[in-house]
Amino acid sequence: MSRRESVILSREEKLAYVEQILLKKMTVPEVVEKTGVHESTVYEWLRKYRDNPGDFMPGSGNSHKDDTGSRALEKRVKELERENEFLKKVAAYFAKSPV
Secondary structure (H helix, E strand, O other), X not given: OOOOOOOOOOHHHHHHHHHHHHXXXXXXXXXXXXXXXXXXXXXXXXXXXXHOHHHOOOOOOOOOHHHHHHHHXXXXXXXXXXXXXXXXXXXXXXXXXXX
């Protein structure tokens, strides 16, 4: 069993094929034959396009706008959790010591 050669298409190429499929100018099997990518990959492109057509496949490590904001919030939550743990330890220490 031989391994298929990797096919790398740009975002613009993928978008063009998705649009051709949606306009019924090409079918998924035609795209598979022309590009050499797996059928499930083409269906994944279609799903991603339908989910978010304005930000279709950002690629190159670029995250979606929503991801950037949520990462910052997650970082802030962790920071506050560490601060709360510290304050709990300090409060317990001072509660034990006589004033």
